[in-house]
Amino acid sequence: MRRQYLSPTSSVSGSGELGGPAYLPRGQAHPGCAHCDAPLRPFLRLELPKSAQAPAQVLSVLMCAGHNEIPCFEPWRQLPPAYWDQAEGHWRAYLVEAGTGHESEGPACLQRQPMAWTAEPAADADGCIAVGGEPQWLQDPEAFTCACGAPMHFVAQVSDSYRFAQTPEAPEQPDGPYADGYVLFLGNEVYIFACSARCDPRAVWITVQN
Ligand SMILES: [Zn+2]
Ligand SMILES: [Zn+2]
Structure with missing residues (x-):
């Protein structure tokens, strides 16, 4: 899939959604935060069209409203089992x-x-969500191999400080740059990869740069 962008639409059913429901594997309950048990909040859902290599798939990214940190502190390139x-x-x-x-x-x-x-x-966005194509690295390029041995392929990139509009009742996000919006992973540039063999619905890896 060549690089495209997700832009706001007035249509009720787009190719993705910010803040809408996550799409989970059948039978799996809504996940909670490992630190505080609060239900994770869906930030981003992307409908990836069917390709020659893969069926149509739905990517969901969720994060805790009360915990804002980078996704991982390990410098893995070969991802370990159940990473x-x-x-x-x-x-x-x-x-x-x-x-x-x-x-x-x-x-x-x-x-x-x-x-x-x-x-x-x-045009008015100072940040964007890009899907497909090649990642645009802020630092040295990174590549990952899934625990199953298959390469991880690039799925999407979220610009640094991309602002997710919050509801009026939502608490202010800790360690975030906005009083009225949330960011993913402290507002770093976010790169989302998935196992090219689709060995598990959770075989998705996120790395950040700044
Ligand atoms: Zn939490
Ligand atoms: Zn895999």
Whole structure:
């Protein structure tokens, strides 16, 4: 898939959504934060179209409203077994084949914003969410191998300090740059990878740079 951007749309059903329900594997309960037990908040959901290599899939990224930290402190390139349970416990990501999972919302703290694919980032946005193509690294390029031996392929990138609009009732995010919005992973540039063999719905890895 060549690089595209997610931009806000007025359509009710876009190619993705900020703040809407996560798409979890069938039978899995809504995940909680390993540090405080609070239900994780869905930040980002992306509908990835079917390709020659893969069926249509849905990527979900969730993070705790009360814990804001980078995804992992380990410098892994070869990811260890069940690496998704060995990262910091305040976030989760899932890549689930479309039609096989279920939506799970958790308590709202972010405003729901449907998003649509565009060839260019939204003109008024100082940040963007890019999908497909090649990552645009702020520092040295990174590459990862899944615990199953397959290479991790690049899925999406979220600009540093990308602001997720919060609901009026949501508490201010700790360690965030905004009084009225949330960021992912302290507002670092976020790079999302997934196992090219799709060995597990949680075989998703996130690295950050700044
Ligand atoms: Zn927490
Ligand atoms: Zn794998």
